[in-house]
Amino acid sequence: MTNPELISKAVRPYRRRLGLHAAVRAFLAALTAGGFVFAAVTLAYKIAQAEGGGIAWIVSGGAALVTLTAAFWILLPNQAETARRVDALGLKDRTSAMLALRNSPYEIASLQREDALRHLETVSPGRLRGKIGAASVVLLLLALLTAAASVLVPASWFARETDEMSGVWEDVLDMLREERDRMEASGEGRLAEELDRLIDEMENTDSVLRALGEISGTEENVKDAAREGEASRGAMNEALDVLEEARRMLLGEEEEEAGEEGKEGMEGGEMMLVPGEGEEGMEGEGEFPGEGPGERPGEMPGGEDGQGQGSGEGEREGIPSAMTEPVYDPISGAVPYGKVFSAYYSDYLRDAENGEIPYEAEDAARAYFEDLDR
Amino acid sequence: MNNAWSMEERIRYFSRQYQAVRGEIAKDIVGQDEAVDGTLIAMIAGGNVLLEGVPGTGKTRLVRSVARTLDLMFSRIQFTPDLMPADVTGSNIIEKDEKGNNVQRFVGGPVFSNIVLADEINRATPKTQSALLEAMQEHRVTAGGRTWALMEPFFVLATQNPIEQDGTYVLPEAQTDRFMFKLLMTFPGEEELCRIVRLTQDTQEERAARVMNGDELLAMRETAKSIPVIDEVVEYAARLVSSTHPELDGASPTAKKELRFGASPRAVQALIAGGQILALTDGRYNVSRDDVDALACPVLRHRIKLTYDAVMSGHTPDEVIRALIAEARGGNRTKTENAEAPDSRRLFRRT
Structure with missing residues (x-):
């Protein structure tokens, strides 16, 4: 009777060969898994704008090791599977039958085992070919490409605009809070109240246009407060400066640039007015008679009595940033929407609140500003 | 013997x-x-x-x-x-016995x-x-x-x-x-x-x-019956016969498309019994899946019924059986294994 140990020994070389195939396939699977994990971790760090390139190597190495081990043990064929693979090389299930009958005491089983061993000798283990599917190769290439791409893609691609805006928003709020505190400390209660209201509004919205509208409204209120004697002129100007600065920050304008433009406007005395508002400015009386030109650069370039071009309330009522720059370029036909919309939006809000927008146009107007806001 | x-x-x-x-x-x-x-x-x-x-x-x-x-x-x-049936099986005839009485006697056909x-x-x-x-x-x-x-x-x-x-x-x-x-x-x-x-x-x-x-x-016949058939081969034969039944859950696409009804359990018995003899004639002491494949057409071709569409498409039972064999074998062979696999169209091939 054939010794069962002899049978295992006869099958062992084939199992070793298939084990080698399993190792190669497991290695490819590990490379694939490692590549994908590396790409995922690298991209995650880049998206989070964090430093940690070394972590990707460690995590992907671990994933590859786990995959290698798991895949090898899954792919490593057992004796029965080995026998099936060997039989497929023309042995007609002799090896499988030999393993199944290894402990059978019957004479026919013994004959079968001897026959199988005899035939097994004619099949070299080298004839067992590994099978690597096209899908595995494609996946591996994909993983390597993804990993390479994750390294090459710059982190700046993932810098989010919303984050930048969020930073600006916070800066504006900080500046307004600081100003509010200063006003409170200097006894300018009304102005502090107005700024506090503005801060509340800004804390409860994420719409830049709405914030710009609120800033315009606050400017009006600040001026009203000065007119009504509830605030000093100096405090008003300071508050207006801060509000102007807030507007510039929200519009993403450079301070220096804006300052230059303001200066030019002042010096030349050629501020372009928004139609309608300019006329009001021209005709209206000076809001602050007695103030000489240049006390408030760029804003009070009129005559001493506050009459004339660009003096008085008319100038103040114009939105400073919009007014100190051309709103319409007749040569190119381009309109700097980013700069005039705060004024338009403020008007829209006011008119909407007063019910001055025709019912039929309400939806269209709202949709227009909502679209712009997006 | x-x-x-x-x-x-x-x-x-x-x-x-x-x-x-x-x-x-x-x-x-x-x-x-x-x-x-x-x-x-x-x-x-x-x-x-x-x-x-x-x-x-x-x-x-x-x-x-x-x-x-x-x-x-x-x-x-x-x-x-x-x-008539009696022409095949035989019939009773009336004849006189030794005492001259009429008796019925069965005359085999x-x-x-x-x-x-x-x-x-x-x-x-x-x-x-x-x-x-x-x-x-x-x-x-x-x-x-x-x-x-x-x-x-x-x-x-x-x-x-x-x-x-x-x-x-x-x-x-x-x-x-x-x-x-x-x-x-x-x-x-x-x-x-x-x-x-x-x-x-x-x-x-x-x-x-x-x-x-x-x-x-x-x-x-007794010698052939002693040839061992391992479970994998019996299961393979059963799977092949089951695959001829389009009404069964998990029936193959070929069976659903080409067959009206499939083979009976006698087909599995025939595949295994025939496989034992085929193995012996091939000089083997075990039945293999190749034996089952080789016998599939003679065993199954008269036990399956093709759909009207299959007949009209000119398909034959043997073509359908070969497709079922390919499905039962699965597509997980390597090139080398495919090269070694017997061609099921050449029945009773000898090695």
Whole structure:
């Protein structure tokens, strides 16, 4: 009777060969898994704008090791599977039958085992070919490409605009809070109240246009407060400066640039007015008679009595940033929407609140500003 | 065959006898390897065979030659529409006994033989065809209120002509299922035709000589039954037969598209029993999946029914069976394994 140990020994070389195939396939699977994990971790760090390139190597190495081990043990064929693979090389299930009958005491089983061993000798283990599917190769290439791409893609691609805006928003709020505190400390209660209201509004919205509208409204209120004697002129100007600065920050304008433009406007005395508002400015009386030109650069370039071009309330009522720059370029036909919309939006809000927008146009107007806001 | 022989000696004897019978039949039949091997395998396994072929392909000659070689009693029934069941099984006759009294005596019909050639079986009415059912399955005949055992070994080798269908009665499923194999006698090639002419120039008589007798055939059957069949092979055969049933859950796409209904459990038995003999003739001591594949067409082709669409598309049962084999084998072979795999279109291929 054939010794069962002899049978295992006869099958062992084939199992070793298939084990080698399993190792190669497991290695490819590990490379694939490692590549994908590396790409995922690298991209995650880049998206989070964090430093940690070394972590990707460690995590992907671990994933590859786990995959290698798991895949090898899954792919490593057992004796029965080995026998099936060997039989497929023309042995007609002799090896499988030999393993199944290894402990059978019957004479026919013994004959079968001897026959199988005899035939097994004619099949070299080298004839067992590994099978690597096209899908595995494609996946591996994909993983390597993804990993390479994750390294090459710059982190700046993932810098989010919303984050930048969020930073600006916070800066504006900080500046307004600081100003509010200063006003409170200097006894300018009304102005502090107005700024506090503005801060509340800004804390409860994420719409830049709405914030710009609120800033315009606050400017009006600040001026009203000065007119009504509830605030000093100096405090008003300071508050207006801060509000102007807030507007510039929200519009993403450079301070220096804006300052230059303001200066030019002042010096030349050629501020372009928004139609309608300019006329009001021209005709209206000076809001602050007695103030000489240049006390408030760029804003009070009129005559001493506050009459004339660009003096008085008319100038103040114009939105400073919009007014100190051309709103319409007749040569190119381009309109700097980013700069005039705060004024338009403020008007829209006011008119909407007063019910001055025709019912039929309400939806269209709202949709227009909502679209712009997006 | 000596009862004291070892298994090895029995197997050696089996192979020797099989080759001897095969050699003798080759003296009478040119080519037709599938039909000759299939007939011999079915006879050793104790199954019945349905031979189908156009006239002149040697169906009757094959059966006569086999009967001569095995030295078995042979009877032939020419099935015609007016053939009655009693013409097959036999009937009671009234005769005088020694005292002059009338007594009934059963006179066995042609079915009382070792080999019954049911020539053009599809020409008889279903009633007469069914007279063979009991004989084919249980090897006995009930007539005149009594049951008569048939002699062993007993085989029915039926023939039918696939072309001339006028005045024929399609065999009922219950009867076709009792045929272990349906073997096709193909039209011989040009070279084979020349050999047939040379072979029959002298005489039309069969030349095959007696090689063994019925008892030795039964002993060979016992030897074949001892060949081990591992579970994987049985499961494979069962899977293949199950795959012919479109109504089963998880039926293959081919079965759903091409088949109306599938094979009976007798098909699995036939695949395994035939596989044991095929293994021995191939010099093996185990049944392999390749044996099952090789026998699939003869075992299944008369047990499955194609859908109308499949028939209209010109598909044959053999094509569908080969597709089912491919599905049952699965597509997970390597190139090398595919190269080594037997071509299931070449039945009974020898190594």
